[in-house]
Amino acid sequence: MRNYLKALKRCTAVGAVALAAFSLQPGGAQAQEPGPGVVGGTRAQQGEFPWMVRLSMGCGGALLTQQIVLTAAHCVDGSGPNTSITATAGVVDLNSSQAIKVKSTRVLQAPGYNGAGKDWALIKLAKPVNLPTLKIADTTAYNNGTFTIAGWGATREGGGQQRSLLKATVPFVDDATCQGAYGDSLTPGDEICAGYMDTGGVDTCQGDSGGPMFRKDDSGAWIQVGIVSWGEGCARPGYPGVYSEVSTFASAIRSAAASL
Template sequence: MTEGKWYSRIRRAVLVAAGALTLAAGTTAHASAAPPPSDGGTFSPQVVGGSRAAQGEFPWMVRLSMGCGGAMYTTQLVLTAAHCVNGTGNNSSITATYGVVDLQSSSRITRKSTYVYRNPGYSTSTGGDWALIKLASPITGAATLPLATSTAYDSGTFTVMGWGSATEGGAQQRYLLKANVPFVSDTSCRVAYPSMKTAVEICAGYPQGGVDTCQGDSGGPMVRRDASNNWIQVGIVSYGQGCARPNYPGVYAQVSALSAAIAAKAATL
């Protein structure tokens, strides 16, 4: 896949003003998404065919001011997608919003970023779409989302959530939406995406479409329950052809293949 075709499928949203509420007025279609700007960008997709999440249902969920999602990896680190940020280095331009499903809630907790680490291998044929954002200070008592460390949970039905568009090219959402999507095999997914990186990507969606992540959901987690009925992260929203189109599932960074590298880097931040 050429770089141009890759970026045409990334699920990003439009930029929002620095310091403004992390609710974008609108988004570009996946097909028109541009590479991230130097300040950390704003891109992503939203949940199509979803329903509103309840307060506290996904307590580790984070909205990032460039229009992406993320999940609390530790009380001071947010895991998101590499394509949501421009590069590695000091960065105080990103605002993380935590603790609410309504982005306008007075109960929201916000933190500025201080540093961003973007997986340096992301643009290679084997690179995974992940990045870590360090916050200026920990969020005391924040819920964190464990990562899948084996392929044991890389099948079945997954749950996705985000504040992205509810329709392809539509506006970003004020309230967190959620939806369930089934696993799609690598063989089937490569029919839609011949250049899919099977070593580090996983697909989910319905053959008939209708339910999917979309612009503004990039970087958010795809999760399922583990053997103890706890949420575990199996994917990171990465890209797709449009949103919820028939025969075009969503593509996610495969956390089980990336968790060791994520943990190793997080330990140094």
């Protein structure tokens, strides 16, 4: 049960019963004008992160290819044909008339996912979208420094979903420090942590699940190092955000994408 609870931390809608039981529903999925941040962030500029995707079940994602979205395993319900998800892309403001909306056709959840680690999934879209994609990290070389996070999720625990994309930066937190906060709930090697341990105040939150954590590579291009997964509340001191470690699964992600 502990692992199922943690996997729900940053998702707005996996199942009505589950959300009611754990009191994690962020006040509904209505889009609001942004408050102070993605907790503690600022509004992204149009075109700044063109590969960002909002998913209709209340999660985020990033374009792995122009027809496949990389998101979190806990955002989807198993693998197979699925036409129930709508992906919104190409805009910061979800209400923009320029928004690109495409239905899903198939979902692939990480093989062996059980709520602890392996928190990645792929969603195939009905047609390609003509937008840039976000490359994924193949090695741990970029699992350090400062990362960017972005999403349309809540700006505080229990808050509503946002109409506009918000962004923030968070520093890497090493596994030993993160395990000090979360103990055996953390799966080292599968997960990477980031946040301000002493002060809190900046973090992803409910509704940001599945979105990317990213930084610049040595050539100055954006590269995805994490997938928003879970955390104890949002932006609490002593409890960093926990992200699926992309480099661990890069080969599996690419193989899965080729099979869709």
